[in-house]
Amino acid sequence: MNLTLKIWRQKNADASGKMQTYNVTDISPEMSFLEMLDVLNEDLLKKGEDPIAFDHDCREGICGMCSLFINGKPHGPSQTTTCQLHMRSFKDGDTVYIEPWRAKAFPVVKDLTVDRSSFDRIIQAGGYISVNTGNAPDANEMPIPKDVVDEAMSSATCIGCGACVAACKNASAMLFVSAKVSQLAMLPQGKPEKQKRVEAMVAQMDEEGFGACTNTGACSAECPKDISLTNIARMNREYFGAKASSENV
Amino acid sequence: MSWFTESLSSSLGRKLIMSLTGIFLITFLVVHVAGNLQLLKLDGGESFNIYTKFMTTNPIIKTVSYLLYAGILAHVIYSIILTRVNRSARPVKYAYEKASTNSTWASRNMGLLGAVVLFFLVVHMRSFWFEMKFGDGVPMVEYDGEDYKNLYALVVTAFSQWWYVLIYLVSLAFLGFHLSHGFASAFQTLGLNHKKYTPFIEKLGLAFAIIVPILFATQPIAIFFWTQTGALDPSVYEEMIKTAQLAGQ
Numbered sequence: 172m173n174l175t176l177k178i179w180r181q182k183n184a185d186a187s188g189k190m191q192t193y194n195v196t197d198i199s200p201e202m203s204f205l206e207m208l209d210v211l212n213e214d215l216l217k218k219g220e221d222p223i224a225f226d227h228d229c230r231e232g233i234c235g236m237c238s239l240f241i242n243g244k245p246h247g248p249s250q251t252t253t254c255q256l257h258m259r260s261f262k263d264g265d266t267v268y269i270e271p272w273r274a275k276a277f278p279v280v281k282d283l284t285v286d287r288s289s290f291d292r293i294i295q296a297g298g299y300i301s302v303n304t305g306n307a308p309d310a311n312e313m314p315i316p317k318d319v320v321d322e323a324m325s326s327a328t329c330i331g332c333g334a335c336v337a338a339c340k341n342a343s344a345m346l347f348v349s350a351k352v353s354q355l356a357m358l359p360q361g362k363p364e365k366q367k368r369v370e371a372m373v374a375q376m377d378e379e380g381f382g383a384c385t386n387t388g389a390c391s392a393e394c395p396k397d398i399s400l401t402n403i404a405r406m407n408r409e410y411f412g413a414k415a416s417s418e419n420v
Numbered sequence: 421m422s423w424f425t426e427s428l429s430s431s432l433g434r435k436l437i438m439s440l441t442g443i444f445l446i447t448f449l450v451v452h453v454a455g456n457l458q459l460l461k462l463d464g465g466e467s468f469n470i471y472t473k474f475m476t477t478n479p480i481i482k483t484v485s486y487l488l489y490a491g492i493l494a495h496v497i498y499s500i501i502l503t504r505v506n507r508s509a510r511p512v513k514y515a516y517e518k519a520s521t522n523s524t525w526a527s528r529n530m531g532l533l534g535a536v537v538l539f540f541l542v543v544h545m546r547s548f549w550f551e552m553k554f555g556d557g558v559p560m561v562e563y564d565g566e567d568y569k570n571l572y573a574l575v576v577t578a579f580s581q582w583w584y585v586l587i588y589l590v591s592l593a594f595l596g597f598h599l600s601h602g603f604a605s606a607f608q609t610l611g612l613n614h615k616k617y618t619p620f621i622e623k624l625g626l627a628f629a630i631i632v633p634i635l636f637a638t639q640p641i642a643i644f645f646w647t648q649t650g651a652l653d654p655s656v657y658e659e660m661i662k663t664a665q666l667a668g669q
Contacts, residue, residue: 411611
């Protein structure tokens with residue numbers, strides 16, 4: 172199949188970028204989206220042009236490194252990561268827009284690559300537990316109801332790719348932060364620090380320049396891991412509760 | 421800043437204020453629409469005028485009305501603050517966006533919808549509240565030896581004009597869309613998201629967003645209809661207002 176690609180090109184963080192048009196030919200529908208970009212980059216290299224920079228790592232849909240705002244949606248038309256998006260989702264002759272995540276807190280490094288270290292700083296602010304967990308405890312030593320574990324684990328499936336921020340009209344990071352707050356707040360190991368954690372993580376999120384939530388639900392609808400809006404409600408409860416009752420003045 | 425003001429100026433704190441004032445304004449809508457259904461009585465405005473006197477003189481209602489003005493102001497001011505922060509969170513826009521596939525139009529345009537509702541409020545308050553409080557064109561009427569301001573005369577005169585009725589109907593449609601997202605969203609922000617209650621709240625919100633604007637709309641429509649069919653004669657009321665204005669000068 173043949174495609175027309177409109178791709179954001181930007182030399183570096185300080186340069187101003189623009190959309191540029193490329194044509195790719197003989198693309199197999201079995202290729203992944205990133206492989207299609209690899210083919211384009213091979214072409215560009217042969218012509219002596221600068222290849223297009225984009226983020227990728229495991230290409231198995233579990234690392235959260237790939238991004239790309241494809242045809243108006245983060246990770247493209249299907250609810251998956253870009254590396255798991257295949258060219259069969261497109262038709263021969265299609266025009267495909269490829270843009271980087273757009274957020275003040277995710278500055279463009281080059282072309283389609285953005286700096287997502289604001290997420291790392293939010294995690295550093297409190298997305299951990301402060302004691303070593305040691306060896307695996309005896310089974311059933313610490314009883315946790317199955318549904319609580321399941322809920323915590325489903326929050327923990329967030330891979331931190333930033334699609335929620337990219338999809339949100341306010342570039343809000345609340346789905347990401349709430350998933351990280353939730354996965355720890357629900358389990359016994361995370362409970363002792365839950366108040367301090369949510370206060371610190373929300374403060375860091377605000378400092379990074381993410382927007383606030385308008386409950387449009389776009390984040391959850393586009394999340395490749397299907398993180399639910401109940402996480403945001405849980406974070407709000409945790410935050411208001413912590414602000415009202417914690418010892419941190 | 422104290423811990424309290426600091427909490428309220430965080431992204432979540434500001435959302436909390438939007439949510440609480442929003443719910444307060446929703447309860448006001450219920451009272452307002454229920455009370456004003458008395459306009460549908462064809463009794464020359466007696467029950468409506470008696471109700472109006474009660475609402476404008478009862479000390480408890482007066483106190484609540486000042487809280488209401490404060491609530492409206494806070495809702496507007498915080499929406500402006502949040503919108504500014506949210507806009508700045510995405511300095512570079514996408515070239516191509518397909519947000520309609522992941523969220524409702526109303527949820528993405530609460531600011532626009534709210535702005536129209538606010539504009540309507542100004543028109544509405546100028547026509548009735550301002551005239552009632554500061555205007556010298558409100559005729560008096562006597563029931564059982566007691567004097568009442570004849571607000572009904574102002575209402576009939578206003579709603580006998582088709583364009584005035586049209587402003588109301590369009591604004592009520594905007595209010596309906598605003599509520600269709602705002603009602604359930606307010607509960608989500610408070611952290612009230614639960615398997616048992618959220619589906620109910622969402623349905624209730626949708627029903628509220630449809631029924632309340634329709635009930636409001638019945639009032640201008642009915643009065644306009646009656647002035648057209650002759651069941652109400654607006655010239656009688658216009659004459660009353662003219663006489664009152666002449667006497668006031």
